[in-house]
Amino acid sequence: MDQGRMWSQILLNALIAGSTYSLVGIGFSLIFSPARFFHMAHGGIITVAGYLVYAMAVLFKLNHSLSIFIALFLAAILGSVMELLVFRRLRQQKGSGTIQLIASLGILVVLQNLISLVFGDDVMVLNPGVVKEGLQIGAARITDVQLGIVLTNIVVFLLISFLLHRTKIGWMIRAVTDDAELAQIFGISVELVILLAFFIGSAIAGIAGILIAYDIGLTPLLGFQALFMGVVAAISGGITSPTGTMLAGLLLGIIMQISAWLLPTQWQEAIAFTILLLFLLLRPQGLLGKPLRSKKV
């Protein structure tokens, strides 16, 4: 295997991994921006979406496209229900971001255990037995699902950028992100904006979960593992900036794949942690983010 072929494959691997981190990170940061807490149950939604497709498409033999559509809708609804039943009530009781984080972590654990109880801990695959050799792109290979991950990441990024900068909803989300109290004074319903962010962010989590499930299969821990890298991408990129999150996701993918090349592969997670620590110490606002002001919603 020549050097050129090897590096093109590593860069393509980095693009695939980075797109996954970015996709998860964009959904996470969209919720964080107005809600101002670390929504760990976002990982649970990633997992649930994948398992919903598995249940419908593999167990009940429903059409895959229809299953994906329903799963995405249910993922968005699940996120919204969490906001309505848990986080909104906590905010009304003056619960801090830390309390909401703990509640969110609790929901994640409950969801993981429920999935484990219903489906077991084994890996489930959405296309059992099928192994397709990847498409040849230059000297490297990529499977159709992985190509889907890369393209979906670009589309989601463009749509979210459009939503945030060219629509009224986006304008409201940015207003609440910037200053919730001021936004409320100007007649923006902060609660509605947060609910919308949960709906859209959870749908993105669903997309990520389904794509990851098609790529590598499902386990109850799938969402947690994906969320970890997504959060690193979001913090490193600037947690309220989708552009920063996408760039940081891709950068993280490149660093991790190159480090996996240079070091034993088991060091990959340690490297992600190191990147996170470095950003927190040296540039806490991330690549493109603005320093956050402490606000109570």
Next chain:
Amino acid sequence: MSISFLILSRKMAQRDWIWVVGIGCLILMMILWLGSYQSSKMPKTEFRQLGAIFPLTGSAAQIGIWQQRGIELAIERLNQNLTPPAKPFQIIYEDSQGDPKTGVAALQKIISTANPPVIFSSLSSVSSAILPILERHQTVSLLLAVSLPGITERSEWTFRCHLGSDNEAEAMAAYLATTPIRRVAVAYINDEFGVGAVAVFRQVAEDKKLVVTATEAYNKDGSDFRTLVTKLRRTNPEAIYVIGYVNSSVLLIKQLRELGVKVPVLGNLTLSLPSFLQLGGQALEGAIFTVTPFDVQQGQESPELNSFVRAYQDRYQEEPNVYTAFAYDAMMMVAQAAQNRGFSAEGIREGLLEIHDYQGIMGELNVESNGEIEFPTRIVQNQGGAIVPVESSLLKTIE
């Protein structure tokens, strides 16, 4: 009463409620503790208790569940055929989650509550962690699904009923030496099992004049192995030996094929199990494995095996596999040792060491003086989901 309760509840501030709930929880905990204390004082059904620390959740859960089923079937059979005054057997299971730290905590719980003379333990990493504690307590450990080379040498209380990875690696290297393949890359699971297996394979391969082009570790919870595959492929191997026992091992093989790697895949016993073959699908087609003979079809010739297979199928609606068989035979041998030498750790240890020509469902078994129960190894190939004996001519690059 309900009206006074309402009035009271309105008068009480939210903070008061927190106190009430907190004190209520404390009282409830005291009641539960007292209840368990009392029940521990009450006379119980007398059992001969044994302990088992298996991965019942987590990435290796399937192995633990198979082993649990094997032991349950053995106990059911033993308890049905009890001759008084012998007491029935009972197993206390604890979940190690495949994690050494959790395994140690599970062992301490079993020792503090029941202190059984025998503990069945699964997985190399977990077993390695608990062995020193068992040695201190002079408790017999019976290792299942533990392939770490030389592990029984660590303690005179340790026995193993499983194929050692040294046997597997040696068999695989010896087999490869009979084929045109000379360059092998290895991907191994990053724990004691994997590290032990790769060390033996490397040594035996060198003795057999094979070239190990690369050895790469992977995490058992990993899912993205694309760069690892790229690293292995770069060394131009003629075969890739994947050592592991979890689903991620199969994911790695799938990613090998997705990235266009066409050289033969070699694997250890666990990866040849039907659930892994099903998960791997086309990716494992043609893969070569080391296994120990356990053929449910031979039930016709062995009444013991026949009866075991029927009981298993009736209960679980699937065919038993080698992990269930190892556990079943191990439990049966412990029972025999206890019958011959008494139900104590010392008695069972001596009884186990005396077992020779034991007719188990895995064939004729002998316990060696070092605590090993030796099993023959053979090489098989996956052909369309069926495991068949391999011939050298089959082992060529997949076109």
